[in-house]
Amino acid sequence: MRRERVLIVEDDGRLAEVLAREIGRGYDTVVVGTGREALVRAETEAFALVLLDLNLPDMDGIEVAEQLEGNEADVVMLTARGDLASRVRGLYAGAADYLSKPFQMEELLARVYARMRSRSRARGGFVHRGGLTLATDERWCAFEGTRIDLSAQEFHLLELMLETQGRVFSKDTLVDRLYGAADVGPNAVEAVVSRVRKKLDAAGAGTVVETIRGLGYLIRPDEA
């Protein structure tokens, strides 16, 4: 089986070399030093993950990240600048991961592997949790063989939360992810969550989406 590929975008040659060596133990790596190169490579080749340093010589790393948003690859951002870090959060709202420099290599590798694992969970177009199956390519959902009919928004919510199980999604984040620029309030998200719960409950899946008081919603990861 072909190894998955990681694109490393880092302009510091020494650090890029070390990253390539470490990540190269598990994946094929490609190293580029500029944002433009990164965009060209990401467009023409398939990567599972882009490790993106936000401080690039030719363009703003955030811009690169924005242009990569539709790409198949997951993005893990590296930044040493606090102002960038806050913009990253505003931009991605939990969709991608980021790590502050300086970091310990173990931490970075842990992030990369975690991303790859959650990717492989969804590999083949299926996400599972307990008896619940979400077919992300064919767009259907089932609990222990029983189909559950979901609207597009309901499906999107479950897909988002099941792909990153264990993360707390605030209502604001969900509004952003489900409705984008559309002008809807948190009530819309509450309604979607409420309908998803009813449908899952009716199918016998029990409580899947939990409310964390004052913070948002959580799907606990499978007890593995």
Place this chain on the structure above:
Amino acid sequence: MSLRSQVGLGVALLALLVVASSTGLAYGWFARDQAAELRRLLLEDVARVASLLDAPVLGAAFVDPATPGFAVQIVGADGRVVLAWGRDEPLPLAREPALVRLDGRRQLIASAPWRGSGTIRVAHDVEAAMRTRADLARSLAWGGALAFLSSSLVALVVARRSLRPLELVAERARAVDPQAPEAIAYPGRSQEVRALTDALNATLTAIRERSRRERDFLLEIAHELAAPLTLVNYHLAALRRERPADAELRSAADAAQELLHTSQDLLVLARGELERPLDLALVDLRELLARVAGEYPGVHCEAPEPAQVIGDADRLMQIVRNLVRNGVQAAGRPEGVRVTLEAGPEEHRLSVEDDGPGLDAEALARMFERGFRRGRGSGVGLTISKDLVEQHDGSITAASGGGGGARFEVRLPSLASRVEVASAGREPEDAAEEA
């Protein structure tokens, strides 16, 4: 003394001076005019009596019996009263008009010589006039006091009103966040207060600008150091794995790791990460603890159960690592540190106890203050840990441990305490929606 009472008192004293001098002057003028008028009338009466005596008119009476309070006497050289109208007892002799008290009433008296050795003596009862004067004095005094009181009151109220904008500005100045000083808004029209507010705001702007430059500078340094620190740490750790027996290498690798974590702490402050929302997820404190224990081999760990919380994994890791690192530094070796994780229904407790020299009362009180250091530890680490714990709705305490060292305890709300419980398979939200 407050500015308000100073202004109030000043105006009140001025009012007192004005009221006292004007009423005093008014009273003085009145009394002088009244006395002069009474004297003139009396002397006229004396002269008229003298002229009547020189050219007597038959049957003339000097005093109309219906005129009360007026008496005329002709007194001979021997002092005996020869003729008397209005009063029989002799009147005292007065070459100049004088005020005397006769029969308990104030009388103005005057005399004139009559036929060589005799005298004409006239008395005019002025009790009523004197009463009027006293009444006037009293009403002037009352009016003055009233004017003084009311002007003082008005002065106080005006002073209070005109100083209120100052209080408003002071209140807003107190509310300024020292971390991010925003300009103070002053909606009023008082020129002086506006000048003060402008001056304050100029200072605040300068402070803000300065701290922004400092922060930028720190971020610049951080950026420059980030890659080398990461690399040094990485290479030393790799070398150490290859040659685990090399003590010097171990020391260098520990120092590099130390440097990395300290700079991470400093960056949390410099980047203002404490003001940013957390990246929240389900985190097992036991897993974090295992990772930290791996970084400090030798530390005793007791964590029988998983302890799930909602938090930012990086930040929670930083808290645990800071506490363990602090303990190792205080004890001088990792074996002197004992970490216990107790999972509870409402909250989880993580305690880190060392067998180091312990904490005195001052250290206990100031442990989490920025810049306070005990021994060779970083003063920043504990301060940041406290901020981070509080950001997670938890608490941190420092105490003396059982073995003479220090004991730090962090309490964080458990996952169970944060999950909204569904009632009978139905979320409270849903019930509310249908109601």
